[in-house]
Amino acid sequence: MIQTFDKLGSFLREVKNFYSHDKYLSKHYKKFFSSFLKIIQRITIENNWFRIEDLLITFDQWGKTLKKEKLEFWMSKYSFTKKKSKKILVIMPGNVPMVGFHDFLCVILSGHKIIIKLSEEDNLLLPFLCKIIIHENPMLKNKIKFTNNIFYEKFDYVIATGNNNTFRYFEYYFRKYPVLLRKSRTSVAVLQGRETEEELILLNKDMLTYSGRGCRNVGKIFIPHDYNVHWILKKSFISEYITKNYKYTDNYKYYLSIYTINKVSFQKNHFVLLKEEKNYHSPISVVYYEFYNNLNQLKKVIVENSNEIQCIVSKNFLEKETLFGKTQYPKLENYADEIDTIQFLNG
Numbered sequence: 068m069i070q071t072f073d074k075l076g077s078f079l080r081e082v083k084n085f086y087s088h089d090k091y092l093s094k095h096y097k098k099f100f101s102s103f104l105k106i107i108q109r110i111t112i113e114n115n116w117f118r119i120e121d122l123l124i125t126f127d128q129w130g131k132t133l134k135k136e137k138l139e140f141w142m143s144k145y146s147f148t149k150k151k152s153k154k155i156l157v158i159m160p161g162n163v164p165m166v167g168f169h170d171f172l173c174v175i176l177s178g179h180k181i182i183i184k185l186s187e188e189d190n191l192l193l194p195f196l197c198k199i200i201i202h203e204n205p206m207l208k209n210k211i212k213f214t215n216n217i218f219y220e221k222f223d224y225v226i227a228t229g230n231n232n233t234f235r236y237f238e239y240y241f242r243k244y245p246v247l248l249r250k251s252r253t254s255v256a257v258l259q260g261r262e263t264e265e266e267l268i269l270l271n272k273d274m275l276t277y278s279g280r281g282c283r284n285v286g287k288i289f290i291p292h293d294y295n296v297h298w299i300l301k302k303s304f305i306s307e308y309i310t311k312n313y314k315y316t317d318n319y320k321y322y323l324s325i326y327t328i329n330k331v332s333f334q335k336n337h338f339v340l341l342k343e344e345k346n347y348h349s350p351i352s353v354v355y356y357e358f359y360n361n362l363n364q365l366k367k368v369i370v371e372n373s374n375e376i377q378c379i380v381s382k383n384f385l386e387k388e389t390l391f392g393k394t395q396y397p398k399l400e401n402y403a404d405e406i407d408t409i410q411f412l413n414g
Contacts, residue, residue, distance in 0.1 A: 068176055069138045071204040076133025078199055079126040082107075086123055099199055106195050110164075114188055115314050117164055121277055122192075125164040128396050141399040142176060145409050152210075154180045155412065156217060158227040158237070161186025163281040165193065169399075170226050173408040180210045182220050224412065228403070247411045249404045253286035253348050254378035254394055257365065258299075260291045262382070262391070268303040269392030273380050274354050275305050275339065276395050278315045282377040282403070283394040286349040288341075288356045289365055296356060300336040309338050319352035347375045377403070 078096045082103065110117050155174045159167025167183075171193065174181040185193065194213060201208045214220050225246045227237045234250035241248075256270055273285045288299065309315055322340055326333050334341040344355035359365045362384070369379065378389045402408055 068204070069135060069142065071200055071207070072133045072138060072172065072176075073135040074203050075196060075199055076130050079133065080130035083123055083126045083130055086119070096199065099195075099202075103195060106191050110191050113191075116162075116188070116278060116280065116312070118312055120308050120311070122164055124276060124395060129165065129168065131396070132399060137399060138176075144400070145413065147178065147413070150178075150414070152179050153223040153412075154182060154221065155224045155226060156182045156184065156220060156222040158184045158217070158225070158229070159186055159189070159193075160228045161188030161190070163277045164189060166281070167228065168193065169403070170228075170408060172399075173412060174226075175207065175210065177409060177412040179224075179412060180212070182212050182214055182217075182222055184214055184217050226408065226411075245411075245414075247406060247408065249406075251348065252282040252375060252377040252404065254283050254380065254389075255347065255369070255376055256285045256288045256380040256391075257369075257384050258288060258290045258294065259362070259382070259384070260294055264301070266382070266391040267299060267301065268305075270299065270380065271303045271305040271339075272392050273389075273394040275309045278309065278312055279351055279354075281395070283397065285378075285380055285394065286354060287344075287347050288354060289359050290356055292358045292360050294358070296334050296341055299341065299356075300334060300339070306336075306338045315352060318350065322350060322353050347372065 074095075078099070081096060081100070085100075085104075107119065107122055110122065111119055157167060157170045157174065159170065166189065167185075171181060171183065183193065197211050201211070223244070225237075225241045225244050225248075227233075227241070227246065228249040229237060230251045234248055237246070237248050254273070256273065258270075262270075270285065270288075273283075275284070277284065279286070290296065316338075319338065319340065323335065325331075326340065326342070332343065338352075340353045341356055342349070342353055343357065345357060346355060349355045359368075366385065369376065369385075378394050379385055379387070380391055380394060381388045382391065
C-alpha cells in the first residue's frame with residue numbers, strides 16, 4: 068500500500084516539474100500524463116475557483132508528502148489487527164483541490180473499503196488519480212467506489228465534512244452509524260511585533276492561497292495593541308496570483324463597496340481588506356484582526372475558541388503552532404479538527 072502511494076507521489080512531482088521546467092522525465096506514467104493534462108485544463112474551465120496555480124500547489128504539497136519514508140513513519144505509530152474490512156462512506160468537500168484525499172488515504176491504508184461521495188466542485192482529480200493507484204495496485208480496484216447517491220449505498224462508518232448547516236443534517240441522518248463529522252473551521256495568526264518582512268509576506272500566503280477558501284487559511288490575525296496594521300498589507304508575490312482569479316476579485320469589490328457605503332472602518336491594499344472584528348470566520352477577500360494586550364490572556368482566548376480554529380500561525384507562541392507560510396503543507400499526522408482518523412477507523 069505504501070509503495071503504491073509513494074509512486075503516486077512521484078507522479079505528482081513529475082506533473083509539478085513539467086509545469087515548472089517543461090520537462091517530463093519518467094516513462095513510467097507516460098500513458099497517463101497527456102490525459103491528466105487534459106483533466107487539469109478541464110478543471111480550470113469547469114470550476115473557476117481552481118486555477119492552474121492552485122492545482123500546482125496541491126500537487127507540490129502531496130508530491131512532497133507521499134513519500135515512502137514519511138508514510139512508513141506515520142503508519143508506524145499505529146497497530147493494525149486483522150479485522151474484517153468495513154465499508155467507509157466518505158463525503159468530501161470541494162473548497163480546495165483534493166481536500167478529501169487525506170481521508171481517502173486513511174481509509175485505504177487502514178485496510179477498509181471506501182465509498183466516495185465527491186463534491187461537484189472537485190469531482191475530476193481523485194477519480195483520475197485512482198486510475199493510477201489501481202494501475203499500480205490492481206487489488207485496490209474492489210476497495211474503491213464512487214457514488215452520486217449515498218441513499219442507495221450500504222456502509223458501516225461515515226466520515227463527512229461540510230459547513231455548519233450540513234453538519235446538522237449529517238448529524239441527524241447518520242445518527243445510527245459510527246461517524247466522524249467535521250464542520251467549518253478557520254485558522255488564525257498571532258503576531259508579536261518581531262516578525263520579519265519575509266514572515267509577513269508568508270502570512271499573505273497563509274491568508275490567500277486557494278483564494279482563502281480553506282480551513283487552513285488564516286482568516287483572523289491577533290496583533291499587539293500598538294501594531295501598525297499596514298505592515299501586513301505590504302505588496303507581495305501573492306497579489307499577482309490572487310488577482311488573476313476574477314471570482315475572488317468580485318468578492319473583493321463587493322465587500323469594498325459594502326464597507327464603504329456603510330461607513331465601516333477597514334484597511335486595504337488592492338487585493339485584500341483588513342477589518343477589526345471579534346468573530347473568526349471572515350468572508351472571502353476579507354481578513355479580520357483583533358488587538359490584544361497580554362499574550363497569556365490571548366492563549367486562554369484561543370483555547371476557549373479552539374473548536375473554531377484549525378491552525379495557529381505564530382513563532383514561539385504555542386507548542387502546537389504552524390510556521391509562517393506552512394499552513395497548506397500539513398504533515399500526515401496533522402488531522403482535520405485534531406480528530407485522529409486512523410484511530411476512528413480502527414474502532
